[in-house]
Amino acid sequence: MRVVGQEILTVKNLSKEYVCGHKAVDQVSLTVNKGECLGIVGESGSGKSTLARCLLALEKIDEGEILLKEKSLYNANKKSLHPVRSEIQAVFQNPSASLNPKLKIIDSLMEPLDFQRKIQPSFLMDIRNQRTKMAERLFEMVGLPSKYLSYYPHELSGGQKQRVIIARAISIEPALIILDEPTASLDVSIQAKILNLLKDLQEDLGISYLFISHDLAAVNFMSQRIIVMKQGQIVDQCSKHDLFSDRRHPYTKDLLHVFEA
Numbered sequence: 389m390r391v392v393g394q395e396i397l398t399v400k401n402l403s404k405e406y407v408c409g410h411k412a413v414d415q416v417s418l419t420v421n422k423g424e425c426l427g428i429v430g431e432s433g434s435g436k437s438t439l440a441r442c443l444l445a446l447e448k449i450d451e452g453e454i455l456l457k458e459k460s461l462y463n464a465n466k467k468s469l470h471p472v473r474s475e476i477q478a479v480f481q482n483p484s485a486s487l488n489p490k491l492k493i494i495d496s497l498m499e500p501l502d503f504q505r506k507i508q509p510s511f512l513m514d515i516r517n518q519r520t521k522m523a524e525r526l527f528e529m530v531g532l533p534s535k536y537l538s539y540y541p542h543e544l545s546g547g548q549k550q551r552v553i554i555a556r557a558i559s560i561e562p563a564l565i566i567l568d569e570p571t572a573s574l575d576v577s578i579q580a581k582i583l584n585l586l587k588d589l590q591e592d593l594g595i596s597y598l599f600i601s602h603d604l605a606a607v608n609f610m611s612q613r614i615i616v617m618k619q620g621q622i623v624d625q626c627s628k629h630d631l632f633s634d635r636r637h638p639y640t641k642d643l644l645h646v647f648e649a
């Protein structure tokens with residue numbers, strides 16, 4: 389059952405400036421609640437991916453604080469990451485870049501569970517010591533036949549590889565998954581299937597999502613709340629139901645025009 393309300397991710401006044409002097413994220417504050425999908429939309433260059441990379445500690449932040457389940461993950465002054473960092477997983481645009489071409493799919497899939505033996509996902513509890521069975525169940529959850537477990541990445545299609553990445557992301561039952569343009573590299577016919585899969589998994593597992601896309605239709609489909617970014621700043625935010633309201637920021641209305649065209 390969904391428990392909505394508890395804050396999973398809290399971002400306070402986060403800023404990131406690249407060495408060239410460009411401020412890609414400027415005083416961004418947001419929250420993601422338990423079981424919620426928060427959508428972030430904005431045109432290319434608005435800072436969405438930089439924000440995602442900051443949340444994943446792939447970029448050092450200049451200002452602000454990031455809390456996961458009320459624990460400070462890292463702030464601009466701290467050097468070390470809190471262990472709760474492992475409760476954030478990510479799915480990026482290009483699944484091929486996230487899979488080691490030399491490893492069989494089962495080995496890439498099971499990497500997080502192989503290395504974090506203490507983690508006991510609720511949906512794998514009864515088979516935690518049976519590696520192949522766990523892999524098969526994860527594949528079942530994302531709609532992949534188990535024969536692909538012994539394949540190599542180049543033998544799978546883009547959509548199949550993205551399903552592997554999603555299975556790996558949910559495998560440790562994280563608190564939050566950051567989805568950064570997860571369907572952008574896929575054929576249009578596959579995109580809706582992947583979005584439906586992500587939505588179903590969220591309903592079943594109660595995981596929170598931060599869904600980043602330039603595609604307002606996809607963001608609107610996935611999210612309960614939507615944040616609009618422009619030039620590194622949040623210029624608008626609303627619930628999904630208020631997206632088409634007259635009160636929206638002119639920039640949001642521009643994005644809506646493209647969406648409706």
Ligand SMILES: Nc1ncnc2c1ncn2[C@@H]1O[C@H](COP(=O)(O)OP(=O)(O)OP(=O)(O)O)[C@@H](O)[C@H]1O
Binds near residue numbers: 410432434437602
């Ligand atoms: N490593 C970098 N060094 C300098 N500037 C960068 C770097 N990465 C991104 N930028 C700049 O920061 C700004 C925000 O980029 P970012 O990739 O976060 O935007 P985005 O909204 O995710 O766009 P896209 O959808 O095209 O990826 C852009 O102007 C970009 O050129």
